[in-house]
Amino acid sequence: MRWSQTLIPTMKESPEGAEIPSHVLMLRAGLIHQVMAGAYNYLPLGLRALKKAERIVREEMDRAGAIEVLMPAITPLSLWERTGRVTAFGNVLIQFKVSRAGKHVPMALGPTHEEVVTDLVSRFVSSYRQLPITLYQIQTKFRNEERPRFGVLRTSEFLMKDAYSFDASVEGLSASYQKMYDAYCRVFSRAGLAYLAVEAESGPIGGDASHEFMVLADNGEDVVVHCASCGYAANLERAETGKRGGRKSGEAAQALTLVDTPQVGSIEQVSKLLHCKPEQMVKTLIYLADGQPLAVLVRGDHDVNENKVRRAVGAKQLELAPVDVIEKVTKAPVGFAGPVGLSVPLWADHDLAAMANMIVGANQADKHYTGCNLGRDFAPAVEHFADVRNAADGDPCPRCSGKVDLRHAIEVGHVFKLGTKYSTALGAKFLDDKEQQHDVIMGCYGIGVNRILAALIETSHDENGIRWPMSLAPYEVILSPLNVAQEDVMQAATKLYDELLAEGIDVLLDDRDQRPGVKFKDADLIGIPLRVVVGGRSLKDGNLEIKWRHEGQASHLPLAGAARKIAEMVTAERKKYV
RNA sequence: CGGGGCGUAGCGCAGUCUGGUUAGCGCGUCUGGUUUGGGACCAGAAGGUCGGGAGUUCGAAUCUCCCCGCCCCGACCA
Incomplete structure (x- = not known):
């Protein structure tokens, strides 16, 4: 893509109201634009990054054997009434009535899809021979947030990958759960995130029936209890507290x-x-x-x-x-x-x-x-x-002799063993090999796709801007001819651009008639991993200049055969995220 | 929903307390020229319902009341 032909409204200053780094940088780098509190436009650069995150998620779901479907965002309210979640969600559920043939049909925008997917499965799955199956979708979810905040981290509309497993047995559920758990680990490491899988509150099922995938970040809304010495990690709700020693010694009992x-x-x-x-x-x-x-x-x-x-x-x-x-x-x-x-x-x-x-x-x-x-x-x-209290900073670790820290974190994923709550309510049953009918046993698994981007930026930026990993970067290479008015520079840049495209590289050609300083600053801001500069200075010696975003020094590369060499560098970098 | 803050050009802000020419500044945008390796320079130009409404006043960005929007803290977030 040529910069001059797309829409990348970078900003030198940060709009009033944005405070945390991910929000500021997403705005300044021209990734998003706020439409109202809790709802954003994704501009070309932001959309490309979002699509890359989405693709990683899809590839890993497919690899784990999950089957993609697409369920509607609008759903009949009656479905939510059957499981009692109209009241459970309360104001979070966005409800409305649509006029049809003189009647008003109550609907809700899906905040999640357990009801829809369980209803779907109840209609087409009736035998143990059809189980297990895991269905997933990547869909926009709607949850009315009383107070949207932190840019893209807490919005009323967001892109979510939600998967649901259906099994004939508790053992089967555990296997399905483990597959998703493993897939999540691959997703987040491919996205370049330093994540932690923590034990989470699991409700009535108990046991290790729920894990949250957390990215430690000072601006995260969740609190994770973490032990640096043994690696124990749990969310605050769930974290066990270690026992302290006995009664304080040497303190005489006073009178009441x-x-x-x-x-x-x-x-x-x-x-x-x-x-x-x-x-x-x-x-x-x-x-x-x-x-x-x-x-x-x-x-x-x-x-x-x-x-x-x-x-x-x-x-x-x-x-x-x-x-x-x-x-x-x-x-x-x-x-x-x-x-x-x-x-x-x-x-x-x-x-x-x-x-x-x-x-x-x-x-x-x-x-x-x-x-x-x-x-x-x-x-x-x-x-x-x-143990009836929340863990506190400095508590003894429940698993070793160390002490725990309380750390803020962003929740990017959640896996959960549901059991039969929804299959019972919605009549999703199957017949086993002894002709006995049972409720299908379910698990649900969510990933906040937008949050992958925000969490990455929150934990991977410097004073100049974003530092994308190759896997999420909207473009892999930014090619900057420093003076577009100089014919030999532009000629070399255009040729290289075409060659890189032919090599299958995502390349952004900064063909704007701007001074070098502007191009360098913008390249750093939008955080493209590899910068290739075509400038009069090195071009005289038949060289280009290449620089990784995360490194300080640029190096020279002969113009001849440059496309091949750059493609090799990009390919090598890509391999770190597969 | 409770507490606090903000709203003036695309973005960032001054002016509001103490009402009074034609509402300013920086960045960005447009035209012409000079430039071209880390956010250039010169000359010119466009761009404003001062968040909205009502009121006070000879006169309101400025004072009063109501409303709206946005941000932060809290509550809430299967």
């Missing part, structure tokens, strides 16, 4: 003392008033587990993880108790709950075992206890000590 804490209910306020650290305090939260009240105790500086509580308690449903229940259970206003004298079951985080002389709510208005000690003043059942 009632202190005044007027009008002061929060951990932060109490710690300020009593001149203590939040980690000396205990947070007492009253929950309803399947309707039954219980108290959960964690250290003042920790956060309760409700999924962990739900699992520990063995409840189907868990929610924070409403105010009236809290007041009834604690016989005090909200903010002064504590474990001493409570009649509901107590569940305590492991870390409480290592605490002495805790500060707790006194279950009386405007009062706390200091010098509260486990065993003497309150005693949860031994089996009620559990």
